[in-house]
Amino acid sequence: MRQAVVSGAPGTNLSPEESAVVSLPQEPDLHIFAAIVENKFGVLARIAGLFSRRGFNIFSLAVAPTADPSYSRITIVVDVHNTDVNQIAKQLDKLVNVINISELHPSDSLERELMLARVGAADLEAVTDVISEYGGEVLDHADGEAIVSVSAHPDRLDRCERQLRPFGLHVLQRTGRIALRALDADEPAVGMTA
Amino acid sequence: MELTGAQALMRSLEMSGVEVMFGLPGGAILPVYDPVLDSPIRHVLVRHEQGAGHMAQGYAHVTGKPGVAMVTSGPAATNIVTPLCDAFMDSIPMVVVTGQVAMSAIGSDAFQECDTTGITMAVTKHNYLVTDPADIPRIVAEAFHIATTGRPGPVLIDLPKDVSNATMDWYWPDGVDLPGYRPRHEIDPAAIAEAARLIRTAERPVIYAGGGLLKARAAEALRELAEMCDIHVVTTLMARGVFPDRHRLCLGMPGMHGNYTAVTAMQQADLLINLGARFDDRVTGNPAHFAPAAKVIHVDIDPAEHGKVRVPDVPVAGDAKVAIEALIEALRPGDGSSVTDAMADRSVWKSTVSGWQEQYPLSYDQPSSGHPLKPQYVVEQLRDHTPDDTIVVAGVGQHQMWASQFWQFDHPYTWVNSGGLGTMGFAVPAAIGAKVGRPDRTVWAIDGDGCFQMTAQELISASAENIPVKVGILNNAYLGMVRQWQELFYAERYSEVYLSADHPDYVGWAEAMGCVGIRVESAEEVVPAITKANAVNDRPVVIDFRVDTEEKVYPMVPAGGSNDDIILGPEGDADAALKGSAPS
Numbered sequence: 140m141r142q143a144v145v146s147g148a149p150g151t152n153l154s155p156e157e158s159a160v161v162s163l164p165q166e167p168d169l170h171i172f173a174a175i176v177e178n179k180f181g182v183l184a185r186i187a188g189l190f191s192r193r194g195f196n197i198f199s200l201a202v203a204p205t206a207d208p209s210y211s212r213i214t215i216v217v218d219v220h221n222t223d224v225n226q227i228a229k230q231l232d233k234l235v236n237v238i239n240i241s242e243l244h245p246s247d248s249l250e251r252e253l254m255l256a257r258v259g260a261a262d263l264e265a266v267t268d269v270i271s272e273y274g275g276e277v278l279d280h281a282d283g284e285a286i287v288s289v290s291a292h293p294d295r296l297d298r299c300e301r302q303l304r305p306f307g308l309h310v311l312q313r314t315g316r317i318a319l320r321a322l323d324a325d326e327p328a329v330g331m332t333a
Numbered sequence: 334m335e336l337t338g339a340q341a342l343m344r345s346l347e348m349s350g351v352e353v354m355f356g357l358p359g360g361a362i363l364p365v366y367d368p369v370l371d372s373p374i375r376h377v378l379v380r381h382e383q384g385a386g387h388m389a390q391g392y393a394h395v396t397g398k399p400g401v402a403m404v405t406s407g408p409a410a411t412n413i414v415t416p417l418c419d420a421f422m423d424s425i426p427m428v429v430v431t432g433q434v435a436m437s438a439i440g441s442d443a444f445q446e447c448d449t450t451g452i453t454m455a456v457t458k459h460n461y462l463v464t465d466p467a468d469i470p471r472i473v474a475e476a477f478h479i480a481t482t483g484r485p486g487p488v489l490i491d492l493p494k495d496v497s498n499a500t501m502d503w504y505w506p507d508g509v510d511l512p513g514y515r516p517r518h519e520i521d522p523a524a525i526a527e528a529a530r531l532i533r534t535a536e537r538p539v540i541y542a543g544g545g546l547l548k549a550r551a552a553e554a555l556r557e558l559a560e561m562c563d564i565h566v567v568t569t570l571m572a573r574g575v576f577p578d579r580h581r582l583c584l585g586m587p588g589m590h591g592n593y594t595a596v597t598a599m600q601q602a603d604l605l606i607n608l609g610a611r612f613d614d615r616v617t618g619n620p621a622h623f624a625p626a627a628k629v630i631h632v633d634i635d636p637a638e639h640g641k642v643r644v645p646d647v648p649v650a651g652d653a654k655v656a657i658e659a660l661i662e663a664l665r666p667g668d669g670s671s672v673t674d675a676m677a678d679r680s681v682w683k684s685t686v687s688g689w690q691e692q693y694p695l696s697y698d699q700p701s702s703g704h705p706l707k708p709q710y711v712v713e714q715l716r717d718h719t720p721d722d723t724i725v726v727a728g729v730g731q732h733q734m735w736a737s738q739f740w741q742f743d744h745p746y747t748w749v750n751s752g753g754l755g756t757m758g759f760a761v762p763a764a765i766g767a768k769v770g771r772p773d774r775t776v777w778a779i780d781g782d783g784c785f786q787m788t789a790q791e792l793i794s795a796s797a798e799n800i801p802v803k804v805g806i807l808n809n810a811y812l813g814m815v816r817q818w819q820e821l822f823y824a825e826r827y828s829e830v831y832l833s834a835d836h837p838d839y840v841g842w843a844e845a846m847g848c849v850g851i852r853v854e855s856a857e858e859v860v861p862a863i864t865k866a867n868a869v870n871d872r873p874v875v876i877d878f879r880v881d882t883e884e885k886v887y888p889m890v891p892a893g894g895s896n897d898d899i900i901l902g903p904e905g906d907a908d909a910a911l912k913g914s915a916p917s
């Protein structure tokens with residue numbers, strides 16, 4: 140089975156040994172949706188419930204209030220290998236609390252994800268070298284362990300994660316990606332407003 | 334003016350045009366039941382909360398107005414989940430108010446607390462937990478707006494007891510402000526033009542008429558389109574009555590138990606004009622093999638239906654009536670010539686279809702006296718001995734299919750049933766709701782014995798409130814449809830489907846509930862019993878029709894099969910199933 144979970148990437152919170160057996164036999168086909176929703180209680184449950192009952196597969200989900208706190212912006216990464224992308228958008232759009240929904244294409248979007256990790260740091264300098272390469276920082280270190288923080292494109296974060304693995308990846312927390320349409324990008328192809 | 338939340342709720346229901354509500358009081362909703370006494374809204378007291386929900390649905394089906402039900406928290410709320418889900422599946426406008434424990438007790442596992450909004454999220458179009466009495470008018474206005482616009486559906490309002498008891502300054506909102514709710518879609522003229530082109534060039538077109546046409550009040554528009562273009566119409570289970578069965582272009586019901594002509598005409602069509610239907614699996618069979626040569630025009634007010642099952646060649650998002658009228662406009666020639674002159678030659682198709690109709694009519698065999706009573710015969714006699722505009726309400730199972738097959742529906746809003754969810758026990762309460770909505774009409778529930786036993790207690794509500802519905806039970810002492818499947822697909826291994834021929838005593842039960850009870854065991858007794866029932870107008874009537882246990886619903890497309898593999902009768906060939914006819 141594919142190890143896809145809400146709010147995270149494969150291997151979240153797994154020990155190095157467990158991480159080694161995590162596998163993705165079927166490559167996920169990930170699409171990114173951005174939704175503006177009313178900032179009311181229960182809205183996230185409505186969205187999660189819709190995905191569950193329609194059999195849509197959430198890969199990651201990030202949500203926080205917009206500049207106008209009466210709305211929240213949600214970035215949902217969905218594995219659509221067995222689902223029609225338009226169905227997901229149209230079903231989401233039917234939720235009364237969803238103001239609008241658009242699909243963000245990776246080619247014309249800017250994506251970022253934040254990672255916090257507790258890694259083995261017997262060789263702190265080597266860990267720091269890896270982290271620096273990705274523009275991250277070491278936030279804390281003690282007793283041969285370090286807590287590091289990296290913010291990057293999710294693909295870069297995947298590479299960073301792989302490079303940290305040999306040091307011992309004791310705890311991993313990724314936020315799931317957030318994304319915005321690039322300034323020079325065309326309007327969305329899906330018939331929904333951005 | 335200062336009102337309690339409870340008073341504000343009742344006032345808001347009045348402002349929303351509610352005339353009748355169905356419900357049952359209890360702890361958390363008690364504050365609201367006090368102003369019920371002062372309200373002009375008629376309240377029908379039910380015996381089980383599921384009954385309140387189905388009554389509201391039956392009322393909505395026949396009136397087009399939203400059905401309203403009110404019950405208390407906890408078990409009452411969970412009891413009404415089935416009607417909510419039923420209304421959600423069949424797009425029935427309904428507003429349900431549930432009591433809730435006080436705000437301060439929510440989350441504490443208080444007495445009769447349950448997470449009603451959480452539980453009903455998946456079976457409502459939208460739901461609300463009211464946290465401030467000042468929100469009540471706005472929420473009620475929004476609830477009715479959401480329930481009745483776009484694709485209709487159920488909306489639930491969960492009202493904590495302390496919110497009902499607190500006070501607010503009364504107001505009534507001018508309108509609703511729901512920035513995320515856009516139920517209206519402008520009809521795309523380009524899509525209409527393309528649809529008109531497909532209609533002109535199709536050689537084997539079929540109109541696939543769905544329940545959405547009834548919601549859109551589009552029966553007349555449909556008739557104009559069909560007649561203008563001279564195109565056959567199939568009416569789905571949810572659409573029975575939207576196009577008259579007696580019309581020369583009507584092919585009747587398609588699907589798993591549809592008639593041969595309706596099923597095969599769709600299957601061999603080169604154009605399906607889907608108006609307000611959703612390619613339900615009971616219609617399509619295996620979708621991969623459904624109508625393989627057909628191009629598809631799909632008119633639906635819910636764009637999410639486009640491509641959910643079948644990808645349409647021409648999706649039209651919008652109100653069915655508006656779309657049909659636009660189609661008629663686009664098809665009408667400017668020079669006053671006949672529309673059909675501009676269409677492809679369909680004479681071969683027409684004669685093929687009428688050949689099927691002649692060769693494969695719906696039929697059954699009612700032998701002379703001394704033989705078991707056939708359920709289809711009962712339906713035909715009910716049809717022939719009741720007023721033309723009688724409202725027929727069915728439960729779910731064999732009796733439902735026989736009712737749909739053998740009744741002749743010539744008027745819209747005369748057929749009420751549970752299509753999508755398939756809720757056994759729907760008929761009795763839905764018939765009561767229908768009779769409340771249309772007291773001027775004769776309302777017959779055609780029910781099964783299994784179904785009747787699930788919700789019969791609502792006949793006590795009907796007796797107590799003088800709601801004279803009539804119930805004909807097609808009693809074969811079995812869960813008949815399950816028995817049919819076990820006979821055909823499980824090598825006649827009948828597992829837990831026999832209900833007993835001796836219990837209950839339906840006549841005694843009916844009489845105990847304040848109804849007239851009649852038992853019918855032979856064909857000769859059928860018409861006299863119906864005549865007697867029709868003459869009763871001061872209380873409900875229950876007729877226990879003892880029908881043939883062995884009788885099965887045909888034709889049948891096995892679940893998941895292709896519509897090409899339709900089984901016509903017991904021997905799998907046409908002659909065996911289709912030779913007989915009703916006794917004269």
